[in-house]
Amino acid sequence: MRNLKLAATGAAAIAALAVAAPANATIFEYGMTDGSVLTINTDTSTGTWVGSDINAVFTSDDFATFTGGANPTFSSILTSLDGTRLINGQLVTDNPKNIDTTHPQKLIGWGDRFNLWAWWGDPIIGGDYVRSIDSYSATEVPAPGMFGLFAMALALLGFGRFRRGGAARRPKAVKQAGLVPAAA
Numbered sequence: 245m246r247n248l249k250l251a252a253t254g255a256a257a258i259a260a261l262a263v264a265a266p267a268n269a270t271i272f273e274y275g276m277t278d279g280s281v282l283t284i285n286t287d288t289s290t291g292t293w294v295g296s297d298i299n300a301v302f303t304s305d306d307f308a309t310f311t312g313g314a315n316p317t318f319s320s321i322l323t324s325l326d327g328t329r330l331i332n333g334q335l336v337t338d339n340p341k342n343i344d345t346t347h348p349q350k351l352i353g354w355g356d357r358f359n360l361w362a363w364w365g366d367p368i369i370g371g372d373y374v375r376s377i378d379s380y381s382a383t384e385v386p387a388p389g390m391f392g393l394f395a396m397a398l399a400l401l402g403f404g405r406f407r408r409g410g411a412a413r414r415p416k417a418v419k420q421a422g423l424v425p426a427a428a
Contacts, residue, residue: 268384272312274358275379282358282375284310287385291351293327293360298373300327300338300360304351314380316353322362325349329364329373336365 269287276282280295289307293300306320325338341363343349350361356377364370 268386270310270312271383271385272310273381273383274377276358276375277378278375280375284312286310293373297330298327298360300325300329302326302349302351302360312380312382314377315355316358317355318351318353320351322349322351325360325362329370331364331370334365334369336369339363339366339368341368 269285272284272286274282276295278295278297280293280298282291282293284291284307286308289303289305291302291304291307293302302322302325304320304322306318310316310318310320325340328335328337330336338349339362340349341347347361347363350359352359352361357374358377360373362371362373364373
């Protein structure tokens with residue numbers, strides 16, 4: 245009866261994790277006409293935009309539902325934006341001025357373009373970073389939750405085998421010498 249309860253508990257835990265964790269995630273990569281690369285990871289809800297005049301890292305809960313495509317229509321409010329941009333020979337950081345009122349930082353995709361909508365510099369010397377899409381790829385990757393499910397399944401199988409082992413697990417020397425422990 246105890247083994248049945250253990251098996252049922254383990255199965256319930258695995259089922260809960262399977263429902264809670266996505267089966268896979270996608271990493272979308274957009275090569276832009278200026279040579280920069282925009283990457284969006286749906287599992288970690290992060291993005292990067294790296295090029296000769298930008299090096300930015302950002303997050304948004306909306307990235308978890310990003311569906312990609314060669315011509316995406318998408319708008320997400322960023323929960324963080326860090327990095328630098330080269331504007332008129334000057335390396336500047338993002339400026340969070342008015343992010344809670346009139347100018348929240350966003351990543352916007354429409355047609356063949358993306359716009360990193362933010363203020364740059366202090367004082368502000370630049371705004372939107374708009375680039376056209378040149379190439380697009382999507383890579384499906386297993387979500388870390390699936391690895392956790394696999395590890396849990398292996399652990400439960402090993403634990404069940406350990407619990408059932410009994411005499412079969414005793415070292416050969418103990419069996420041969422007839423040194424079997426007294427029953428409790």
